[in-house]
Amino acid sequence: MEPFLSVHGNDSSFEPVRSSVLPYGRQEINEDDIQAVIVALQSDWLTTGPRVQEFERAFAAWVGSSHAVALSNGTAALHACMAALRIGSGDEVIVPAMTFAASANCVVYCGGTPVFADVDKGTLLLDPESVADRITKRTRAVVAVDYGGQPCDYDAIREVAPGIPIVADACHAPGATYRGQSVGTLAELNCFSTHPVKHFTTGEGGLVTTEESGMAEWIRAFRNHGITTDHRQRAEAGSWYYEMVDLGYNYRLTDFQCALGISQLTRLRQWVDRRREIAALYDKGLSAINGIQALAVRPEVEHSYHLYVVRLFEELFGTDRQSAFASLRQEGIGVNVHYPPVHLHPYYTTHFGTGRGLCPVAEDAYEKILSLPMFPGMLDSDVEDVLEAMQRVRSRV
Ligand SMILES: *Cc1c(COP(=O)(O)O)cnc(C)c1O
Secondary structure (H helix, E strand, O other): OOOOOOOOOOOOOOOOOOOOOEOOOOOOOOHHHHHHHHHHHOOOOOEOOHHHHHHHHHHHHHHOOOEEEEEOOHHHHHHHHHHHOOOOOOOEEEEEOOOOOHHHHHHHHOOOEEEEEOEOOOOOOEOHHHHHHHOOOOEEEEEEEOHHHOOOOHHHHHHHOOOOOEEEEOOOOOOOEEOOEEOOOOOOEEEEEOOOOOOOOOOOOEEEEEOOHHHHHHHHHHOEOOEOOOHHHHHHHOOOOOOEOOOOOEOOOEHHHHHHHHHHHOOHHHHHHHHHHHHHHHHHHHOOOOOEEEOOOOOOEEOOOOOEEEEEOHHHHOOOHHHHHHHHHHOOEOOEOOOOOHHHOHHHHHHHOOOOOOOHHHHHHHOOEEEEOOOOOOOHHHHHHHHHHHHHHHHOO
């Protein structure tokens, strides 16, 4: 956690813009969701029943991919992809520095080495030139993170990394498109998370989408200890026999979580639309505030706004990000910072010898960025509160 500076410690007349905190993200659960989970709980199957396949088919249809595999979380989805690509000792996988640690950790789980690439200054997305710089004879994959909900430049990445498989970490980007093509169909393997702060939720959960049926089948076995049939299939076949053909894990998602996911999916399209509306309100409002700027959005994409990330320019805004963060929190605005660059985490500096100077664009951006509240249940008046707080913090300096 960053230190929470008390800006108004002794000022009893201070009235924040909001008396209760507006969080940066929040799930939407309705009566239909609750009923769907209850029905699942009352059924014969608590885990790996009919709802798993139903959820997978519904999500595959939603993104327009041939196959989806549900796993216990997004990190398990990333791990499964690295394992499916047979990443192991001596293998290098290129990962952007500006992402959640899980995008890199999945490489380490398999004994591989994450090689950190820098990001584009305007979008903070994986920079294809930096990818080109990092490629060696040992490069086995590239993790393309659709940071904040904007798809990476997949064509440019393919061009600099010909023949190298891409794993899309699309945890931020369901509903986004790149050159008219849906996220979830842009890479060989595409990972999603259904953690409550993401676009839709199953509590914990994750998905991999792919066009390759062989990959989908392999990942289904991987999530079930590397065993090729699940308990339900054996029950139906009246058989006890099974074979473990690869080393897998227990990364299964339960049936009642899938029930929640199926119900949530019916509202996902409208939630993506609402996120875009909120972003447009921010775009408009922030254009009137000096010293603060949203990240760039490329013309060939439709953003799906998991995050709304702005950059603060200290000289123009009048205060640095650290103080702005504390002041906005005191105004009841739940701002956040995504992310500390992964290569600066002590685990990576200690075990992989990474450090400052490796990805200067990500390192510099980290000092300036703030994520503003962004979730589909936000009202227009909530956006106005954020803008008012921003004005206040700016004019106070
Ligand atoms: C959320 C997230 C993950 C991990 O998902 P979990 O479901 O929390 O395991 C991985 N990568 C990115 C970019 C994420 O935002």
